[in-house]
Amino acid sequence: MSKKEEIINKVAQDKLDFNLGIQLLAEDLEYDFEELFMTLKNYIFNAIPEKIYYNTENYQKSINTIPLKPTYTPIVILKHFPTRIAFSKLAKLPQNENIKVITSLLWIFKVIDTERRNTECKNGCGHFWHSLQ
Template sequence: MTETSSDDGRSLWRETERVVNEIAQGLRKLDSGVLWFASLSPVRQQEVLREVTGFAMQAHITAADGRAGVARSGVKSTANPAVMICMDPPSYGFAGLPCAEYVAAFRVLVSVFAVADTRRREMYCKGTCGHAWHNLSAATELP
């Protein structure tokens, strides 16, 4: 993936795309991604939540994906982001949550995306995928 200039406003999106897909593919630990996310300003966190919501929507998450993702996220199943993602259909208003819930929302969204994206890679892209984000190099593995 090519990083874009910060002048065009898409460099955060590219970084978000890389971090989220590294987590989804097991090349980066969720906690490492959470540290990256927590280091962002609340405005940037809100932007990232919007982007990751888009990734989750593109992965066509299901309520079952939501439950599996919440279980691996480390977030209580009664927390707002966990309840939202497990609805049928899921609710995607994570960027509208209070900023105190952004980290939990990120954990949930990325974990659920990882479940759904793994299923899609195994079912639809196995061996024939040309999506750059599904073909990250293991050489980029991070803690």
């Protein structure tokens, strides 16, 4: 597991403060928006149980609770477009939106992975990342 993957999973499991996690990801010397975006996208798509539209009640809840202003471009996109289209649009936003995109995606993953750990993985799951220290 890479350093960024460990940070993402520790944030999702409340073993690392969300804001500190964003800071660590953004300040990483090897920071690469496209790589981080793809990692978070894959984590989110894998954590959502409904694999046709990638749209569940929990996913919608995660979007509605992102700790950013609801008028920020990434949030407007996530609320108004189907999941796959929204992610395609997020990847093409200007660079000055990158931190908002990463913040939004990390929050979404945190919420949906918490739900997965509390339901699907409640009695053990074998996901090695769910046993981070």
